[in-house]
Amino acid sequence: MTSSETVSDTTVILVNLGTPEAPTAPAVARFLREFLLDPRVVSIPRLLWQPLLQWVILPRRSPVVAEKYAQVWLSGEDGGSPLTAYTRRLARGVQARLPGLKVLDAMRYGAPSLQAALQAERAAGTRRVLVLPLYPQYSTTTTLSVEDAVATVAGLPVRTVRDYHVDPQWVAAVADSVRTHRAAHSAGEHLVFSFHGLPQRLVDRGDPYQQQCEAGARAIAAALGLAGDAWTLSYQSRFGKEKWLGPATDTTLKALTERGVRSIDVIAPGFSVDCLETLEEVAIGLAEQVAHAGGTLRYIPCLNDSPAHAEVIAGIVRRELAAWA
Numbered sequence: 001m002t003s004s005e006t007v008s009d010t011t012v013i014l015v016n017l018g019t020p021e022a023p024t025a026p027a028v029a030r031f032l033r034e035f036l037l038d039p040r041v042v043s044i045p046r047l048l049w050q051p052l053l054q055w056v057i058l059p060r061r062s063p064v065v066a067e068k069y070a071q072v073w074l075s076g077e078d079g080g081s082p083l084t085a086y087t088r089r090l091a092r093g094v095q096a097r098l099p100g101l102k103v104l105d106a107m108r109y110g111a112p113s114l115q116a117a118l119q120a121e122r123a124a125g126t127r128r129v130l131v132l133p134l135y136p137q138y139s140t141t142t143t144l145s146v147e148d149a150v151a152t153v154a155g156l157p158v159r160t161v162r163d164y165h166v167d168p169q170w171v172a173a174v175a176d177s178v179r180t181h182r183a184a185h186s187a188g189e190h191l192v193f194s195f196h197g198l199p200q201r202l203v204d205r206g207d208p209y210q211q212q213c214e215a216g217a218r219a220i221a222a223a224l225g226l227a228g229d230a231w232t233l234s235y236q237s238r239f240g241k242e243k244w245l246g247p248a249t250d251t252t253l254k255a256l257t258e259r260g261v262r263s264i265d266v267i268a269p270g271f272s273v274d275c276l277e278t279l280e281e282v283a284i285g286l287a288e289q290v291a292h293a294g295g296t297l298r299y300i301p302c303l304n305d306s307p308a309h310a311e312v313i314a315g316i317v318r319r320e321l322a323a324w325a
């Protein structure tokens with residue numbers, strides 16, 4: 001939470017996915033249980049899914065995933081899970097740019113709870129709340145799930161930002177982060193845009209996520225002046241046995257190294273801040289895969305709590321509030 005002293009009739013809540021409270025198996029199980037029981041995320045009938053999750057998936061997955069979280073957990077007073085720490089610090093940066101508003105950070109699952117924050121704002125008599133899901137691309141699994149949570153709190157005017165997948169300031173900030181990283185570490189021969197995946201079934205039913213990922217990647221590539229054969233879009237973090245969006249990031253990297261591409265830059269513009277899926281899966285796991293194939297993967301961090309990111313988010317807030325006047 002940021003600046004409890006701000007006097008304002010409008011509150012902005014930056015919402016991210018959520019994360020375990022500790023890198024331990026019980027904490028991971030608690031988080032995954034809440035997350036994976038959301039019908040927007042897994043739509044298997046609850047009577048079937050709940051026992052499978054409770055008795056098979058959580059006991060197997062939680063200890064394995066807890067070890068992965070432990071590898072990326074940030075130390076210190078302002079640390080914790082990277083997702084929480086960066087989201088909290090980003091909210092502070094946005095608060096500093098919008099002193100007339102109250103800016104909070106919250107999570108869809110776990111703590112700090114979005115629903116608790118909305119209830120507190122209602123109790124405090126806040127006139128209106130702008131909810132900004134920190135997902136650049138709209139998906140029913142993420143953005144619409146935030147809208148579901150918002151809808152459970154009655155009696156408070158709330159507007160939810162839909163997406164910012166080709167917002168010019170966001171595109172410029174991501175492109176700048178690529179340029180800065182490439183200037184500091186030398187440019188890879190190829191740039192992979194790795195987005196979080198989604199079941200193909202959801203896209204077939206109208207989820208606009210894939211189209212927004214493609215439009216965003218094209219816009220960033222254009223801002224960087226990249227030729228068509230200098231970049232690839234792929235999808236990571238597959239979960240379950242169903243068909244997900246492709247191509248998968250791991251097979252894309254394999255194909256690139258087999259083609260003789262030796263140095264590959266990877267950026268993950270579906271994630272506003274770094275988290276388990278970028279730091280462990282990409283920057284550690286996929287980097288190892290590429291190293292074994294004789295190449296080098298350089299991971300370009302998310303915008304995180306950078307001043308440029310705080311500017312982008314503050315810009316979206318100003319525009320949304322002006323449209324809401």
Ligand SMILES: C=CC1=C(C)c2cc3[nH]c(cc4nc(cc5[nH]c(cc1n2)c(C)c5CCC(=O)O)C(CCC(=O)O)=C4C)c(C)c3C=C
Pocket residue numbers: 017018019020032041042061065081083135139141142196197198199209237239240270271274275276277
């Ligand atoms: C059916 C499963 C999943 C869907 C659909 C899904 C969509 C989706 N997720 C993100 C962003 C994040 N996901 C994160 C973790 C994560 N995601 C899934 C599964 C689905 N995601 C799982 C099981 C997990 C937990 C980790 C694991 O067990 O492997 C995270 C990171 C959280 C953290 O604590 O660091 C983010 C962020 C998006 C954007 C998205 C659809 C567009």
Ligand SMILES: [Fe+2]
Pocket residue numbers: 196237
């Ligand atoms: Fe996910």
Ligand SMILES: [Fe+2]
Pocket residue numbers: 237238277281
């Ligand atoms: Fe994962």
